[in-house]
Amino acid sequence: MSDPLFFGCLAGVTVGGLLHLDGADGRHAARVRRIRVGEQVLVADGEGAAVRGVTQVVGADFIDVLVAECLTEPGGAHWWTAVQALAKGGRDEQAVEAMTELGVDEVVAWQASRSVVEWRGSEKQSKGLAKWQSTVREAAKQSRRFRVPKVGCATSTTDVCKHIRAAAQAFVLHESAVEFLDAQVLVPSGEVLFIVGPEGGIAPDELAAFEEAGAKPVLVADHVLRTSTAGVVALAQLQAMARSM
Secondary structure, three states, rough: OOOOOEEOOOOOOOOOOEOOOOOOHHHHHHHHOOOOOEEEEEOOOOOOEEEEEEEEEOOOOOOEEEEEEEEEEEOOOEEEEEEEEOOOOHHHHHHHHHHHHHOOOEEEOOOOOOOOOOOOOOOOOHHHHHHHHHHHHHHHHHHOOOEEOEEEEEEEHHHHHHHHOOOOOEEEEEOOOOOOOHHHHOOOOOEEEEOOOOOOOOHHHHHHHHHHHHHHEEEEEOOOOOOHHHHHHHHHHHHHHOOOO
């Protein structure tokens, strides 16, 4: 079994030094995971750096780790951004969780016109974003990722179009497309963005705006996929395309 991963501050930490992990992750390590003295753990900063070490002290809400090794998770040539429409039944969170485990770099919550779930108002949006941020953090732990994906929000079609124009390449997953994603020529580097619609699909005016902004409609399967799975399939295909370059 791989070493459990927690997130904490690594400032000033060196091999042979003692890392004090407290806060939410320190409590989780001590109380929930019940880490024991002598157990090896990983502690990452969420931005690509991590240490591996052996637990020396376990308190009520902290652990102290003797650092044995400093590690880094190098960034790839591509930055994978998923624009995920809000969806009912927690399907959007399922998608975000799975894409995080797979290696997405950024997720953008999109308030599509056909989304049943709404984040209208600053309070709802703040709560929704906080929930997604917690989801990506926990999924990164589970998959032993040293980087926690960024989480953003697009409250309109215009916001999504801004993201499209800023990316090196953009795709919109849509059943009306005539070409498959894995048949496209991937850019050699840069941000690659893909858009996943809600349960009711992407509205015609939204699709037209995305195409005008530079996103290409593509298929990722022979049949229509749920919003909770379409982005996962797209990301897996994009990563396979990048590895074959």
